[in-house]
Amino acid sequence: MTSILCPHCEQKTFSWWHKYLTGKWGVLRCRQCTGRVCAQPIVLAALYFFYVWDVVLFGYLAWLDSLWYLLVMVVGWLILDYFSVYVPLTPLRPADGAASPAEQSSDPKQDS
Numbered sequence: 780m781t782s783i784l785c786p787h788c789e790q791k792t793f794s795w796w797h798k799y800l801t802g803k804w805g806v807l808r809c810r811q812c813t814g815r816v817c818a819q820p821i822v823l824a825a826l827y828f829f830y831v832w833d834v835v836l837f838g839y840l841a842w843l844d845s846l847w848y849l850l851v852m853v854v855g856w857l858i859l860d861y862f863s864v865y866v867p868l869t870p871l872r873p874a875d876g877a878a879s880p881a882e883q884s885s886d887p888k889q890d891s
């Protein structure tokens with residue numbers, strides 16, 4: 780079931796599972812236009828700051844006080860996983876450095 784728009788071709792070619800994988804720094808390839816897509820890296824980096832904060836804070840509290848903080852850490856991790864699905868997708872250039880598929884089709888000045 781595909782319901783997420785590709786930022787290259789604006790077609791619904793990605794599923795929520797694909798979106799979840801981009802939240803784990805995955806790079807996807809569109810089935811329609813073969814453009815490469817990833818999650819917005821700055822937003823993802825901010826989100827991963829909270830992952831580290833979650834593990835360090837509640838791991839430390841579990842070591843200091845009670846193992847129940849490990850449960851709090853897991854719940855916090857799941858909440859962050861939920862938000863990772865909503866990090867917007869961003870188009871990537873092809874790995875060989877050529878223009879992206881959307882640029883190739885819309886830019887008439889390009890000679891190659």
Ligand SMILES: [Zn+2]
Binds near residue numbers: 788790813
């Ligand atoms: Zn596409």
